[in-house]
Amino acid sequence: MLRIAVPNKGSLSGPAGEMLHEAGYQQRRESKELRIVDPVNEVEFFYLRPRDIAIYVSSGKLDIGITGRDLLVDSGAHAEEILPLGFARSTFRFAGKPGAATGIDDLKGRTVATSYEGIVAAHLADRGVDASVVHLDGAVETAIELGVAEVIADVVETGTSLRNAGLEVFGEPIMKSEAVVIRRSDAEPDETTEPKVQQFLRRLQGVLVARTYVMMDYDCRVEQLEKAVALTPGLESPTVSPLHNEGWVAVRAMVPAKEAQRIMDDLYEIGARAILTTAIHACRL
Numbered sequence: 001m002l003r004i005a006v007p008n009k010g011s012l013s014g015p016a017g018e019m020l021h022e023a024g025y026q027q028r029r030e031s032k033e034l035r036i037v038d039p040v041n042e043v044e045f046f047y048l049r050p051r052d053i054a055i056y057v058s059s060g061k062l063d064i065g066i067t068g069r070d071l072l073v074d075s076g077a078h079a080e081e082i083l084p085l086g087f088a089r090s091t092f093r094f095a096g097k098p099g100a101a102t103g104i105d106d107l108k109g110r111t112v113a114t115s116y117e118g119i120v121a122a123h124l125a126d127r128g129v130d131a132s133v134v135h136l137d138g139a140v141e142t143a144i145e146l147g148v149a150e151v152i153a154d155v156v157e158t159g160t161s162l163r164n165a166g167l168e169v170f171g172e173p174i175m176k177s178e179a180v181v182i183r184r185s186d187a188e189p190d191e192t193t194e195p196k197v198q199q200f201l202r203r204l205q206g207v208l209v210a211r212t213y214v215m216m217d218y219d220c221r222v223e224q225l226e227k228a229v230a231l232t233p234g235l236e237s238p239t240v241s242p243l244h245n246e247g248w249v250a251v252r253a254m255v256p257a258k259e260a261q262r263i264m265d266d267l268y269e270i271g272a273r274a275i276l277t278t279a280i281h282a283c284r285l
């Protein structure tokens with residue numbers, strides 16, 4: 001049975017559960033459940049604090065886990081990222097009152113408050129900046145107003161929390177994060193676990209593809225086929241089938257969802273008709 005760590009709370013928890021559900025795995029029915037077994041898929045899910053997941057996975061007691069890249073790096077645990085998942089995207093940045101600092105060199109001798117002490121201390125050390133780091137559990141934006149620190153380093157998504165606290169980012173982004181699947185760094189692939197891990201990754205990749213692509217179908221004249229195929233090259237190559245009316249073909253290809261409307265306009269321009277897009281619910285590439 002594959003043992004997988006899933007975030008039990010916070011920004012990662014909801015989207016991780018949804019992705020696993022879309023990938024066909026049973027998920028817990030209520031938020032207080034700490035572990036469940038999915039007997040059909042032979043997987044056991046452990047619902048753990050996102051911050052602890054890399055530590056469990058590095059211990060080797062759990063095979064893989066879902067966490068944030070920033071949390072993985074911050075933990076310093078002996079685990080590595082094996083698949084980015086595209087949700088809980090954020091940037092990790094320094095911020096302060098307007099004009100408080102313009103770059104990392106201004107932090108010398110000052111105090112930085114953060115929930116990600118590992119990332120901040122390593123970043124400062126890398127750049128040879130001698131500053132103090134104060135660890136806070138959350139709501140770090142308030143630390144400046146209350147005089148605990150002059151500068152903070154925190155997760156920024158929309159920037160609303162910083163704006164509400166009258167703070168501005170400064171310096172280069174420290175890191176970009178998103179949800180990731182992790183496993184122990186020196187995991188020795190064994191014959192029973194490895195195929196299950198690969199199957200799990202293929203299922204999640206299938207969800208990612210189904211979220212990013214749509215299926216496009218259209219009819220076009222044979223003379224326009226090369227131009228049409230250039231607009232919809234598909235992953236390998238599009239499917240082209242004859243139509244009952246001679247001189248016409250039906251074409252089917254996957255296209256990026258974000259570009260679907262533009263591609264439909266371009267296909268129409270070159271004479272394609274009956275252009276349809278449909279959602280993809282699951283996929284194995």
Ligand SMILES: Nc1ncnc2c1ncn2[C@@H]1O[C@H](COP(=O)(O)OP(=O)(O)OP(=O)(O)O)[C@@H](O)[C@H]1O
Nearest residue numbers: 009010011012050068069088089090138155157177
């Ligand atoms: N507003 C946000 N938008 C996107 N990702 C976020 C946001 N806040 C936190 N994250 C990401 O979520 C992970 C942190 O999860 P964690 O559950 O510890 O914090 P949280 O979402 O702030 O929840 P809580 O503070 O309730 O514990 C990190 O990978 C972080 O980058």
Ligand SMILES: O=P(O)(O)OC[C@H]1O[C@H](OP(=O)(O)OP(=O)(O)O)[C@H](O)[C@@H]1O
Nearest residue numbers: 138139140155156157158159160161162
């Ligand atoms: O740029 P934004 O869209 O405002 O998002 C970033 C904020 O979201 C998270 O806070 P959360 O609400 O989880 O509270 P916390 O600080 O207690 O973790 C994070 O710590 C930032 O404060």
Ligand SMILES: [Mg+2]
Nearest residue numbers: 010011138139
């Ligand atoms: Mg938080």
